[in-house]
Amino acid sequence: MRAGPSQEEVRRHNLGTLLRYVHVHGATSRAELTSRLGLNRSTIGALTTELSGAGLVSEETPRETGRAGRPSLVVRPQSARVYAYAISIEVDRLRAARVGLGGRILDRRETERPRGMPFEDAIRPLAGFVREMRKAVPDDARYVGSGLAVAGMVRRADGMVRLAPTIGWVEEPVGEVLGAELGDIGMLTVGNHADVSALVEHSRGAAVGLDNVIYLYGDVGVGSGIIAGGRRVTGHGGYGGEVGHMVVNPQGRPCSCGSRGCWETEIGEYALLKHAGREADSGREAVLNVVEAAMRGDSQAQRAVRHVGDWLGFGVGNLANIFNPEAVIFGGTLRDIYLVAAAQIRSRLNAIALPVCREHIRLRTPELGNDAALIGAAELAFEHLLADPLLS
Amino acid sequence: MRAGPSQEEVRRHNLGTLLRYVHVHGATSRAELTSRLGLNRSTIGALTTELSGAGLVSEETPRETGRAGRPSLVVRPQSARVYAYAISIEVDRLRAARVGLGGRILDRRETERPRGMPFEDAIRPLAGFVREMRKAVPDDARYVGSGLAVAGMVRRADGMVRLAPTIGWVEEPVGEVLGAELGDIGMLTVGNHADVSALVEHSRGAAVGLDNVIYLYGDVGVGSGIIAGGRRVTGHGGYGGEVGHMVVNPQGRPCSCGSRGCWETEIGEYALLKHAGREADSGREAVLNVVEAAMRGDSQAQRAVRHVGDWLGFGVGNLANIFNPEAVIFGGTLRDIYLVAAAQIRSRLNAIALPVCREHIRLRTPELGNDAALIGAAELAFEHLLADPLLS
Structure with missing residues (x-):
């Protein structure tokens, strides 16, 4: 329980609120800010003048x-002029970007990540990307921090x-190790890949304005970012949202986590490729090949897609009963x-979920695609600035 | 996104914060309120004087x-002097109470609810309880509203x-119908039985100070109230937390919801009684009989308890992966x-949940027992008062 804020805290809160508004919504007139933020014109004027003086916003006729x-x-x-570095470690690739305030990707680099690559080998190319991008940064630009998104459970x-x-x-x-490698720009804030992607789809993408959202991301495994009551569900240590390890099939196959019958053993990349008879393949491209073969009428590929679609709807049904969400967003291979x-998924979802828990669910695809993880990693860094724009 | 509050809003917020503090923690010295709420002595003095003048708190040496x-x-x-009526509709009984500010049960009534009782028949005794209790209310007491908790999915x-x-x-x-029956005191706020119980265990019971909590309540079915990041997870329509209908055993038994293999078909009352060979029995008493028989060494009862304990740990493991909670509380027959x-549950939980998701989980029993639902129903009514103590 906290008591109400002082006048000074209110002013700083308002500065953050205004900056956050233009960060998320882009260029906005003072008149619109006045009505959106519920502050009077002179207050908006004073706040924008202050933010402008700090080099965080510009004003123009x-x-x-x-x-x-x-x-x-x-x-x-x-x-x-105001930017963060975003770094994303994924199953099949390593990516880095320079992201400007407002969520604009200003520069980017990526390379493949061979499966089995140890972590030490991933650090060098990522730090190299950042150093390369740094050369092109204008002298008067302001660095606010770096964000790292990892496709795994990472300690905040x-x-x-x-x-x-x-x-x-x-x-x-x-x-x-990455922080040390980056040296003086090693101010790293870390998060989970699916979680930061969900954050961005919620603020700028397919889930804008929705308070209860499940964002699913599939590749070999399945991760999620969950928004409940407008806030991220991260759990005690930040490890929540591991829906890929919800056991759905107690008689199912062993999972990489050591358990058996986890959701990702039924809807992840291996399951699809195995049912399609393409166990020797791997990666996003291989998944797309099966999906395309199914669309062309290949019956084994169709069976594989139906199998995965069926289990996908099953797990979404379980999550609907738990979260009563407004939207489920399918990212990555999902x-x-x-x-x-879609029809298969919806049908199984309807069979599993209680009518009241699923009645307002919209099923959607992401709007920001793979950029969500990079913009989301940058958001981790921008968060410090937005919480108190004049602090640093 | 909201701009910061005005001075008047801050004052009202502070009044609510102070009242909420003593509502939850009981009698508190001004000195302690000063340090707990981070306000100075004169502000605390002004706020308590105002609340005292409104008859909401008393001050004494x-x-x-x-x-x-x-x-x-x-x-x-x-x-x-300040009270709410609490009404609870459960599988096996109907209860009502008069609950004072601070969560004190001042008066209570209850009756059995035969299974299959239609809703019209449940209204009359409940409204009668309230009318009876009303006769004993002092003339100067202030009614703030009524709360209704239902063991089911109820529209807010x-x-x-x-x-x-x-x-x-x-x-x-x-x-x-209940509101109409209660007439002039029919200001009803409604909620789910497990959800309001969780709320109370979180504010006053086994989960005080914990931000990520799963409260499970079992009888014939299994409901839950979930706290994530310090806030209740209720979902879009308020129907979230239906963990009893998470399907855990696709090859399992039909569920009352129309699906198959829901968690409650494995851990609810019917499952336990069936495995104990006591299908003709029903109710909490029958469940306790099986548990006691297992403790006495009855091997069929022990098998039944093991079966249920195993599936209980299974589902808790799934929920741990999703929520990374600090505590799981077992209420009702659970x-x-x-x-x-406990050992069985923990062992299965450990096998299903990822180490990082379960490493800080404490398994607990409720501290408020069956009173949680009544106090929780009253909290629904008190919430209006606490949000703005001088509004009405």
Whole structure:
């Protein structure tokens, strides 16, 4: 229980609220900010002047509006001048980007990650990407921090990768080593890949305005980011959302986590490729090949897609009973499966979920695609700035 | 996104915060309130004077403290003068209570509910209980509202019981009819039985100070109240937390919801009694008989308890992967099962849940027992008062 804030706290809160608004919504007129934030014109004027002085937003006169009277100034985030580095460690690739305030990707690099690559070998190319991108940064630009997203369970405090079964890492000090490698720009905030992707789909993508959302991301494994009551469900240590390890089939196959019949053993990449008779293949491309074969009428590929679609709907039904969500978003390979197996998924979902828990569910694909993880990693870094824009 | 509050909003917020503090923690000295709420002494003084003037708290000089100096006044919620009615509709009984501010049960009534009782027949005794209790209310006492908890999925807006499979009601206008029957005191706020119980265990019971908690309640069915990041997970329509209908055994038995292999078909009352060879029995008493027989060494009862304990640990493992909770609380018949099958539950939980998701889980029994549902129903009514103590 906390008492109400002081006047100074209110002012700083308002600065953060205004900056967050233009960070998420882009250029916005002072008039619109006045109505959206419920503050009066002079307060909005004072806040934007302060943010502008700090180099966080710019203000400009809009082009001819056709209306009479003095047009309202437009407030814009300084995307080219205020930036974060975003780093994403995924099953099949390593990515880095420079992301401007407002969520604009200004520069990016990526390379493949061979399966089985140890963590030490992943650090060098990622740090190299950041150093390369750094050369092109304008002198007057302001660095606010770096964010790291990992496809695994990662400790918030220090970026220790506790367990990443699909990547094959256990208790690896990724955050510490990467931070040291980055040197003076090693201010790292870490998060889970699916979790930060969900964050971005919620603020800027397919789930804008929805308070109860399940974002699923599939590759070899299945992760999720869950929004309940407008807030992320992260759990005590930040390890929540591991829906891929919800056991759905007690008689099922062994899982990389050591358990058996986890959801990802039925809907992950291996399950699809195995049912399609393509066990020798792997990766996103191989999954897409099966989906395309199914669309062309290949009956074994169709059976594989139906199998995965059926179990996908099953697990979504379970989650619907638990979360009563408004939307479920299918990302990664689950997006491709969803696009060809939507009817199957919906049918099984309807059989498993209670009518009241599923009655308002919309099934959707992501709007930001693979950029969500990079923008989401950057959001981890921007969060410090948005919480208190004048602190640093 | 909301801008910061005005001075007046801050004051009202602080009044609510102070009242909520003594409502939850009981009598508290002004000195302690000053440090707990982070407000200065004069602000605390002004707030308590205002709440005292509204008849919501009393202030008194404490008994000899043994310390030098003027002792700090003690602020106490006016439990005897400010009250709500709490009504609870459960599988086997109907209960009502008058609950004072501070969560004190001042009066209570209950009767059995025969299984299969239609909703119309449940309204009359409940309304009668309230009318009876009303006769003993002091003239100067203040009624703040009534709360109704139902063991089923209930619509917040109007108390329509959408689906209560264990009670056997579907789309019954319980809130409306009960509200009409109560007449001038029919200000009803409604909630789910397990959900309001969780709320109370979180604020006053076994989960105080924990931000990520799963409260499970078992009888014929299994419900839950889930706290994530310190807030209840209720879902879009308020129907979330239906963990009893998470399918855990696709090859399992048909469930009252129309699906198959739901968690409650493996850990609910019927499953236990069936495995114990006592299918003709029913109710809490029958469950306790099996548990006691298992403790005495009855091998069939032991097998039944093991079966249920195993599946209980299984489902808790799934929920641990999703929520990474700090505590799981076993209520209702699950409490009895937990007390004799803790090792079994923990062992299966450990096999299903990822180490990082379960490493800080404490397994607990409720502290408020069956009173939680009554106090929780009253909390629904008190919530309006606490949100803005001087509004009405």
